[in-house]
Amino acid sequence: MPSMLDAVVVGAGPNGLTAAVELARRGFSVAVFEARDTVGGGARTEELTLPGFRHDPCSAVHPLGVGSPAFKTMPLDRYGLEWLQPELPMAHPFDNGTAAVLSRSVAETAASFGARDAGAYRRLVAPFLGRWDELAQDFMSLPMTALPRHPVTLARFGLAGLPPYGVLARRFRDEKARALFAGLVAHVIAPLNGIATSAVGLVFALAAHAGGWPVPRGGSQSISDALTAYLRALGGTVHTGYEIKRLDDLPPARAYVFDTSPTALARIAGLGRVYDGYRYGASVFKIDYALDGPVPWTAEEARRAGTVQIGPTTGEIGRALREASGGQAPATPFLITAQPSLADPSRAPEGKHVFWAYGHVPNGWDGDLTDAMERQIERFAPGFRDRILARATAGPPQLAAKNANYVGGDIACGAASGLQLLLRPKISLFPYTTPHPAVFLCSSATPPGPGVHGMSGHNAAKAVWRRLRAE
Numbered sequence: 491m492p493s494m495l496d497a498v499v500v501g502a503g504p505n506g507l508t509a510a511v512e513l514a515r516r517g518f519s520v521a522v523f524e525a526r527d528t529v530g531g532g533a534r535t536e537e538l539t540l541p542g543f544r545h546d547p548c549s550a551v552h553p554l555g556v557g558s559p560a561f562k563t564m565p566l567d568r569y570g571l572e573w574l575q576p577e578l579p580m581a582h583p584f585d586n587g588t589a590a591v592l593s594r595s596v597a598e599t600a601a602s603f604g605a606r607d608a609g610a611y612r613r614l615v616a617p618f619l620g621r622w623d624e625l626a627q628d629f630m631s632l633p634m635t636a637l638p639r640h641p642v643t644l645a646r647f648g649l650a651g652l653p654p655y656g657v658l659a660r661r662f663r664d665e666k667a668r669a670l671f672a673g674l675v676a677h678v679i680a681p682l683n684g685i686a687t688s689a690v691g692l693v694f695a696l697a698a699h700a701g702g703w704p705v706p707r708g709g710s711q712s713i714s715d716a717l718t719a720y721l722r723a724l725g726g727t728v729h730t731g732y733e734i735k736r737l738d739d740l741p742p743a744r745a746y747v748f749d750t751s752p753t754a755l756a757r758i759a760g761l762g763r764v765y766d767g768y769r770y771g772a773s774v775f776k777i778d779y780a781l782d783g784p785v786p787w788t789a790e791e792a793r794r795a796g797t798v799q800i801g802p803t804t805g806e807i808g809r810a811l812r813e814a815s816g817g818q819a820p821a822t823p824f825l826i827t828a829q830p831s832l833a834d835p836s837r838a839p840e841g842k843h844v845f846w847a848y849g850h851v852p853n854g855w856d857g858d859l860t861d862a863m864e865r866q867i868e869r870f871a872p873g874f875r876d877r878i879l880a881r882a883t884a885g886p887p888q889l890a891a892k893n894a895n896y897v898g899g900d901i902a903c904g905a906a907s908g909l910q911l912l913l914r915p916k917i918s919l920f921p922y923t924t925p926h927p928a929v930f931l932c933s934s935a936t937p938p939g940p941g942v943h944g945m946s947g948h949n950a951a952k953a954v955w956r957r958l959r960a961e
């Protein structure tokens with residue numbers, strides 16, 4: 491290691507690794523320090539239950555990963571990353587045995603909403619079809635670290651996306667499209683009536699048509715391993731098993747880049763109360779299952795989908811989100827579930843499956859949501875319980891213990907609601923810089939927020955290399 495590094499990155503999650511890669515590929519010397527013994531943060535894969543069952547304790551499905559402007563410029567396929575597409579990106583089943591779907595095809599998606607809403611769906615997505623790359627380039631760099639490159643597309647997207655979910659829902663007459671979109675908004679754990687919640691739903695729907703909702707072969711660890719291997723090939727180094735508590739724990743560097751929560755960063759770098767107003771949000775209760783066979787969904791579409799949302803009405807989904815955000819565990823939780831081994835049989839022994847599910851619970855909640863979740867799954871897949879070979883559960887305290895960024899179990903590293911959905915960690919044109927000129931923030935507590943896409947790392951790296959070049 492040189493006596494003075496250009497940059498040190500704290501945290502080997504997707505954003506920390508992306509920031510390190512972006513700096514290394516521009517010729518800067520970089521070292522990454524990670525608290526855990528393995529890299530990956532929220533993109534990792536582990537045998538949590540039984541031998542041969544490879545589970546994703548955190549991220550599983552990657553619409554924003556396959557569509558990430560940052561990942562697209564990296565040769566990650568050469569380092570083992572391969573996206574596998576389930577037959578359907580997502581299914582949203584109802585009590586009568588039918589399901590709405592997000593398909594790669596707009597026509598199939600629209601048809602699944604029923605005759606009264608098919609046209610409304612086609613009209614909603616039409617202006618953006620074939621434009622994912624230009625849209626992602628701009629909205630994933632928000633707030634404007636650069637002027638938008640495609641102002642017209644971005645403005646149209648802003649008009650459709652900035653209103654709360656309720657405005658978007660009014661385009662539809664029936665519950666199928668409405669519930670599916672409410673479920674999409676719930677992916678960022680935002681209450682349905684917040685600012686820009688329409689944009690959240692729209693982004694996930696457009697992603698299905700653009701790049702699908704794929705899983706990485708071998709599990710989400712493959713994303714982290716590919717980023718790490720590419721970083722090493724560029725001359726960067728990665729050191730695991732180092733929990734950084736003070737800036738002095740790090741080797742001397744011209745820039746320190748933190749893939750941590752803002753409050754941890756303030757503590758470690760001695761920044762005082764600068765992030766005191768930052769809010770953490772609801773958490774999740776996560777279950778990883780080893781199953782004897784596929785989930786026996788009643789709706790045929792759900793048997794072919796990588797992701798299955800469970801919450802048959804907007805009312806039910808809204809209530810579950812309100813309860814979790816308001817401090818009460820929902821009796822009828824809204825669930826996001828994933829079945830990675832449908833697209834990637836290597837994740838489980840032959841004929842067996844891994845199944846991934848979470849429901850929302852209050853920040854810091856230490857109860858057990860297993861029974862409520864399994865009742866919900868049984869409702870749409872009778873016989874599910876009989877297929878369970880083993881399960882691993884993790885509520886807020888367990889999630890927080892595994893990753894310091896999940897404060898109180900908040901997997902979004904900060905509430906994605908109100909202005910904090912768009913402007914994080916505080917209202918600023920420069921969210922990646924801090925009051926300390928050599929200290930930067932690159933985690934999902936900065937725009938564009940949660941998800942495995944590396945764009946916070948990419949944007950932060952831009953701020954770092956500009957500063958380094960200006961010195």
Ligand SMILES: Cc1cc2nc3c(=O)[nH]c(=O)nc-3n(C[C@H](O)[C@H](O)[C@H](O)COP(=O)(O)OP(=O)(O)OC[C@H]3O[C@@H](n4cnc5c(N)ncnc54)[C@H](O)[C@@H]3O)c2cc1C
Binds near residue numbers: 523774932
């Ligand atoms: C249950 C669950 C399900 C999810 N599902 C999906 C999904 O399907 N698709 C998707 O795109 N996203 C999903 N996510 C979200 C996604 O995992 C995160 O948004 C993403 O990982 C954030 O990346 P990051 O690099 O900002 O932080 P993280 O991935 O959290 O990485 C931060 C890293 O920094 C390390 N660190 C923190 N403090 C220190 C310190 N002081 N010293 C050294 N190291 C430190 C941590 O150990 C960690 O490795 C899910 C998350 C969870 C928990």
